[in-house]
Amino acid sequence: MMRSILTLFLVLIFLNASAQDNSVFIYGRVFDAENKTPLVGANIIYGRNQGSISDTKGNYSINLSPSLLNLTFQYVGYVSEVKHLNLNSGDTIQLNIGLIPAVNEIDQIVISANKVEQKLSDLTVSMTLIKAYSPGNNHISDPQELIAKTPGIEVLDGQASIRGGSGFSYGAGSRVMALIDGLPVIAADAGNIKWQFLPLENLSQIEIIKGASSVLYGSSALNGVINFRTAEAGIEPRTKFFVESGFFDQPSNKDWKWWDTPRVFTNASLSHLQKFGNTDLGIAATFAFDNGYRKLNDEKLGRFSLRLSHKSEKLEGLKYGLNLNSGMTQKIDFVLWENAITGALKHSESTATKLNGTFYAIDPFISFRRNKNTNHDLRMRLQATSNRFPDDEQTNSDAITYYTEYQLQHKLSHFATMNIGFSENYSEVLSNFYGDHQTLNLAGFSQFDMEVKKNVKLVAGVRLEQNIQDGNPDELVPIFRTGINYKLAGYTFLRASFGQGYRYPSIAEKFASTRLGTVKIYPNPDIQPESGWNSEIGIKQGLMIGSLNGMIDLAAFYSQNKNMIEYVFGQYYDPVSDSYDLGFQAWNSENSRVYGTEFEFQLNQSIGMFTNSFRGGYMFMYPVEYKKDDSETEFLKYRRKHSANLEWIIRLGKFDMGLNLYAKSKIMKIDKVFLGELTREDIMPGFYDYWLVNNKGYFLSDLVLGFRKSEQWKVSLAVKNLFNTEYMGRPGDVLPHRNISLRLSGIF
Amino acid sequence: MKKFIVSALIIAVFIAFSCKKDEESERFTLLTSISWFSDTLLANGVDASGPGQMLEKFKGEVIFNKDGSGTFGGYVGTWHFAYDETKVVLASDSLIMPLTTNIEELTKTSLKVTTSFPNFSDPENPTDIRMTFKPK
Numbered sequence: 001m002m003r004s005i006l007t008l009f010l011v012l013i014f015l016n017a018s019a020q021d022n023s024v025f026i027y028g029r030v031f032d033a034e035n036k037t038p039l040v041g042a043n044i045i046y047g048r049n050q051g052s053i054s055d056t057k058g059n060y061s062i063n064l065s066p067s068l069l070n071l072t073f074q075y076v077g078y079v080s081e082v083k084h085l086n087l088n089s090g091d092t093i094q095l096n097i098g099l100i101p102a103v104n105e106i107d108q109i110v111i112s113a114n115k116v117e118q119k120l121s122d123l124t125v126s127m128t129l130i131k132a133y134s135p136g137n138n139h140i141s142d143p144q145e146l147i148a149k150t151p152g153i154e155v156l157d158g159q160a161s162i163r164g165g166s167g168f169s170y171g172a173g174s175r176v177m178a179l180i181d182g183l184p185v186i187a188a189d190a191g192n193i194k195w196q197f198l199p200l201e202n203l204s205q206i207e208i209i210k211g212a213s214s215v216l217y218g219s220s221a222l223n224g225v226i227n228f229r230t231a232e233a234g235i236e237p238r239t240k241f242f243v244e245s246g247f248f249d250q251p252s253n254k255d256w257k258w259w260d261t262p263r264v265f266t267n268a269s270l271s272h273l274q275k276f277g278n279t280d281l282g283i284a285a286t287f288a289f290d291n292g293y294r295k296l297n298d299e300k301l302g303r304f305s306l307r308l309s310h311k312s313e314k315l316e317g318l319k320y321g322l323n324l325n326s327g328m329t330q331k332i333d334f335v336l337w338e339n340a341i342t343g344a345l346k347h348s349e350s351t352a353t354k355l356n357g358t359f360y361a362i363d364p365f366i367s368f369r370r371n372k373n374t375n376h377d378l379r380m381r382l383q384a385t386s387n388r389f390p391d392d393e394q395t396n397s398d399a400i401t402y403y404t405e406y407q408l409q410h411k412l413s414h415f416a417t418m419n420i421g422f423s424e425n426y427s428e429v430l431s432n433f434y435g436d437h438q439t440l441n442l443a444g445f446s447q448f449d450m451e452v453k454k455n456v457k458l459v460a461g462v463r464l465e466q467n468i469q470d471g472n473p474d475e476l477v478p479i480f481r482t483g484i485n486y487k488l489a490g491y492t493f494l495r496a497s498f499g500q501g502y503r504y505p506s507i508a509e510k511f512a513s514t515r516l517g518t519v520k521i522y523p524n525p526d527i528q529p530e531s532g533w534n535s536e537i538g539i540k541q542g543l544m545i546g547s548l549n550g551m552i553d554l555a556a557f558y559s560q561n562k563n564m565i566e567y568v569f570g571q572y573y574d575p576v577s578d579s580y581d582l583g584f585q586a587w588n589s590e591n592s593r594v595y596g597t598e599f600e601f602q603l604n605q606s607i608g609m610f611t612n613s614f615r616g617g618y619m620f621m622y623p624v625e626y627k628k629d630d631s632e633t634e635f636l637k638y639r640r641k642h643s644a645n646l647e648w649i650i651r652l653g654k655f656d657m658g659l660n661l662y663a664k665s666k667i668m669k670i671d672k673v674f675l676g677e678l679t680r681e682d683i684m685p686g687f688y689d690y691w692l693v694n695n696k697g698y699f700l701s702d703l704v705l706g707f708r709k710s711e712q713w714k715v716s717l718a719v720k721n722l723f724n725t726e727y728m729g730r731p732g733d734v735l736p737h738r739n740i741s742l743r744l745s746g747i748f
Numbered sequence: 749m750k751k752f753i754v755s756a757l758i759i760a761v762f763i764a765f766s767c768k769k770d771e772e773s774e775r776f777t778l779l780t781s782i783s784w785f786s787d788t789l790l791a792n793g794v795d796a797s798g799p800g801q802m803l804e805k806f807k808g809e810v811i812f813n814k815d816g817s818g819t820f821g822g823y824v825g826t827w828h829f830a831y832d833e834t835k836v837v838l839a840s841d842s843l844i845m846p847l848t849t850n851i852e853e854l855t856k857t858s859l860k861v862t863t864s865f866p867n868f869s870d871p872e873n874p875t876d877i878r879m880t881f882k883p884k
Binding site: 524525526568569570571572573575579580581582587588589627634672673676678679 | 817826828829830831835837839841844845846847848850863864865866874
């Protein structure tokens with residue numbers, strides 16, 4: 001209080017002095033643009049080494065002569081900002097400056113790769129980071145859209161594929177594990193990712209591991225991991241919000257337009273982070289209403305999350321708390337179109353089914369850091385999902401999962417750390433659709449991180465896992481991984497890794513039995529687990545040249561899988577009706593290999609008053625089936641050879657602009673049923689002819705323009721799919737055409 | 749430290765080698781140990797093995813390899829058991845789609861399978877298929 005009065009007093013003295021001698025008075029505050037924390041000791045420079053520094057609250061003040069000058073705000077680890085000022089005598093100017101962290105990209109701290117905090121440069125595997133500001137900057141409220149726009153990843157109707165590891169399997173099973181703060185959020189019934197319930201509010205960052213990660217994360221991490229990490233409260237409270245509304249333009253094929261009133265969507269979000277003594281609170285809520293650009297494909301969504309943690313005053317190193325993530329949705333998922341001529345944006349009524357879905361995950365946790373060398377972590381998750389189909393109650397399902405994980409991290413010596421843990425994952429599914437089933441997964445894992453020699457880091461791990469379904473134990477499965485990282489020079493890191501993966505079939509793949517319009521799904525209780533391995537070599541080069549800061553990464557990868565589970569259209573036996581009919585069934589159909597290269601980069605640079613940020617990548621892959629004699633036969637289904645993207649953000653004073661470019665080559669193979677003469681018109685009218693002409697790959701661009709009215713308020717306009725490109729994901733899934741949205745956001 | 753790592757490696761290797769291997773069932777052994785040859789190929793009770801007929805390409809030698817690959821007359825593809833080894837599913841790139849058949853009889857001297865294939869021009873009246881094979 002005294003300090004504030006003193007500051008005010010000083011300001012008044014300066015004001016008085018400036019009024020008397022016609023000088024100019026500039027004052028304000030320097031702070032971290034992301035979390036509003038004051039920056040103590042920031043340099044405010046003008047002329048030749050003249051200036052001031054900020055105090056313990058980030059406040060500064062300068063008395064100047066009237067002139068035209070550049071005022072530079074500098075702070076170690078942050079991007080400098082220059083203000084060009086035309087000062088007239090007697091002016092009093094308040095300048096509050098939020099500096100953007102300029103952490104060297106390769107020094108960023110990540111946790112997912114080895115379940116310990118590490119620098120990105122020290123990893124033995126490829127990892128892509130999505131920063132907390134990315135969803136907001138790009139008007140993205142759907143986590144699925146955010147991940148789909150990441151280099152090296154394809155998401156086909158909710159099914160994520162990292163480096164071609166997956167195709168499209170009609171929404172059942174996932175070879176990519178989704179995590180919230182390190183705990184799995186795969187649905188127990190369909191084994192898929194419930195994207196709409198993953199949090200983008202109060203986000204710290206999203207870490208994506210590219211490659212087999214089953215040793216630490218178990219079944220479903222066969223192809224990689226996407227970890228949504230939520231933020232902790234900073235020193236100062238932070239409240240963020242946005243409201244956004246937009247509409248879909250006309251499709252480029254005018255015959256497809258079916259609506260008379262605009263198809264609009266609205267999103268709103270409010271989040272707050274605050275420390276109360278030793279207690280951290282994070283709370284967030286999001287609402288989304290989407291009319292849908294397709295007929296019978298609308299959605300209403302609500303998402304709520306709470307993060308509560310407390311550091312014990314009595315016992316140093318003890319921390320405990322509770323996280324909650326929850327959501328509700330009312331929607332109609334798109335399955336098949338009506339026809340290609342006028343009905344590509346109309347959901348076939350035969351497959352349109354209303355769904356009321358709920359989800360919640362409650363995560364109590366306790367951790368104890370006994371000393372600098374030992375850390376105990378006990379974390380639990382109670383996750384429940386409910387799918388209610390008001391018009392088709394036969395397909396209702398409820399699933400509940402109890403997950404517990406204990407992890408001990410112990411520093412054995414100054415060069416070696418041991419990480420051991422145990423986990424159990426018990427799921428119960430109650431459904432007419434799947435039948436009633438219980439699955440228990442028990443696992444133990446152990447991993448060692450060693451600095452075997454100066455600049456050489458080694459990691460080796462093993463996991464033992466057993467699945468017990470409906471009381472029937474599967475065999476005990478051992479999985480291994482190892483990797484090495486060598487610091488070749490100051491900012492140059494070489495890496496190599498090998499990891500095995502394993503995935504137990506989901507309940508949907510084993511037991512789902514239903515009919516979606518003309519499409520019938522058959523159970524396959526004999527389906528076997530799929531397994532594989534992945535290896536890569538890579539080089540990461542950090543860049544710190546003048547005002548340029550960033551990294552480039554080049555990797556060559558090779559993965560091989562056997563018994564891959566895929567849905568295959570065929571003539572199958574239906575045990576319920578004791579008859580044979582056509583439909584889809586999960587099969588262990590493919591032995592596959594995917595090899596290729598991936599290039600990624602992130603560059604930040606300040607030139608004068610411009611701040612530029614470039615991020616992007618290119619991936620080439622060759623995905624093929626192979627036979628026992630090692631001969632390669634055909635391309636894998638639903639894969640593309642080439643994909644590339646570029647994100648460019650430029651800031652100038654109160655204005656910023658983001659331009660995102662995406663390019664993907666054609667899909668090389670799809671299910672025969674969509675192309676076969678006997679079946680194609682019954683399944684999806686007009687698709688065959690459409691596919692022959694239009695499966696050529698695509699180029700997309702998004703443009704976002706922003707204006708910061710102040711440090712707190714921002715207005716932005718986004719035009720997604722700027723050139724109104726017509727493009728398709730999985731067969732029949734025409735993806736959004738041009739849409740325009742306006743967003744008002746604030747941070748306090 | 750060294751002892752710990754060595755112990756961990758020994759345990760891992762032991763576990764890897766102690767995993768039990770699948771034992772072959774009697775049906776699996778019977779099906780895979782014999783080279784079969786087509787005997788009768790009937791569609792709706794009528795021979796359909798003639799030129800241009802529905803089951804023409806099933807005519808000839810039929811081999812079920814232990815690794816899941818197989819030759820079914822003129823088709824080269826894969827096979828697997830289903831429903832507690834009461835059905836066998838045949839797949840081939842040359843077949844329009846995978847075919848599930850019911851194993852009516854499997855002995856050292858005879859293999860008889862039946863199925864019902866949808867009739868696209870008349871969905872209400874599928875084609876009943878019956879195929880018998882003898883050891884070659």
